[in-house]
Amino acid sequence: MDCMPNGSLKDAINERGRGFDEGGIARVAERVLRGLRYLHGLGIVHGDINPSNLLVDEGGEIKIADFGASRVVVDGAEGNTIESAERGGTCAYMSPERFDCEGFGGGGDGGGFAGDVWALGVVVLECYLGRFPLVGAGERADWATLMCMVRFGGMPEVPVKASREFRGFVERCLEKEWRRRGTVGELLEHPFLEMRSSSCPVMEGFAGDGG
Template sequence: MAVIRERRLPKGNLTLQLPIPEGAAAAAPATANDCCKGFSIPRLQPVAGPAPPVPSGGEHRLSDFEKIKVLGQGNGGTVYQVRHRRTGAVYALKTPVADDTLLRRQVLREVEILRSTDSNSVVRCHGVIPTPSGDVALLLEHMDAGSLESILAARGNRPFSEPALADIARQVLLGLSYLHSQKIVHRDIKPGNLLVNSSGEIKIADFGVSKIMRRSLDPCVSYVGTCAYMSPERFDPDSHGGNYDAYAADVWSLGLTVLELHLGHFPLLPPGQRPDWATLMCAICFGEPPELPETASSDFRDFISRCLQKESRKRWSVSQLLAHPFIAGRDQSEADRMFREVISTASTMS
């Protein structure tokens, strides 16, 4: 097995976030399978250097907004639904944890990327607001239907239909096509970072660990993002990264995301199993491809297999996947309708 170098694992960038089904918290933690015995997990290394200065807000102040409710919360901070006191406009306000050097760097990276993008497939940033701690909060477009993760949970983890999945895959691929054309690799595509509005539009969010590829052969294999959705070459580039293509990692993550929505649970582990780092690494790099139900169509099976090739050079590109029969051979209006039906069902059940 290839040795994973310590320098690829900066402190705090690796997360094991997975949707844990109800009741799973009482289960014993999973242990790594035989392929991981003797594997030395690298130590987390601190990030050197002072935090960079934050940009000036200028247009807005925190006092201009009233908080309505919490939309999400994590190690990086809290996202609130807020209303502008004067105009009544509703936004999402992303506030970071104060005095965290790494998180400040991620916020600044997200600001840089959001300011450079202009696409209906990417969540819009309406402003950058200074906070009392010296950090900044991001004033973002509010997506009123939540995320694909929250929609799946609201439906009791009931699988999505294939037409709805085709619409989801098409929209996300269009977003990735735009980002990749701007030399941006997202590096954290997952259900929780794909936001949805009540019209059925999907927008890519959370660019804190994304990378702008300054040169065509820039390395992009560091341990950042959510571990569970990382591609094999980001764990072990020597074995899986031949003819290196940084953008292929986003395709792998999309494939896992679509398959999760099809199965109703994270595809690389049995339902209810709690993940640990080594188990996930083994499942991603050495495990067998996930089994699909007998009811899955041949087009869907082929689409997923094109996304989840362990060798990055064998994975289909975004443009190839957009032309795949699972997407291109389908009635788009029907697929749109089926996805809106999924959203409607989730809203009535939540």
């Protein structure tokens, strides 16, 4: 594996202590989506996309790591059922169908792939806010709280000062019904990614003010 001397995206969030600018976030989102497009093309669901598993290389670019919760989707086998919370992964970034596959469109291969998209949406919003977005600032994100928030709560609030493109991107990622959620291919064409920084996202692209 490549050397990752700059730690993880989680380290960058903690060190910064506030939100990142949208250009840098868009660059991160694009890098993760390109990685997911490659994995999904091989039939691999990562299953644990979160800031701690997004490592920063020497150039400041994001690389997906930790495949301990991943699975391979094959016809007639794993692909016929949506993964559940028991499969592993970080519960804070699990999609609604991971907690309740019957209540949120269970069945079919797409749910596993779509779960990676949900997790990316949480990561993107976390980058903007500078904190985990599914509970209030200072609140503890325990398993029961997260399950109730994801299953029964509404769309996580996006600050009104965020751009229309950013809000639209997050909404497509965090659609509760996985069949209506944005796909990796769709999101790679989303207008939000046109705002991405042309420079290294962690080193320079996060230089501005965010949420």
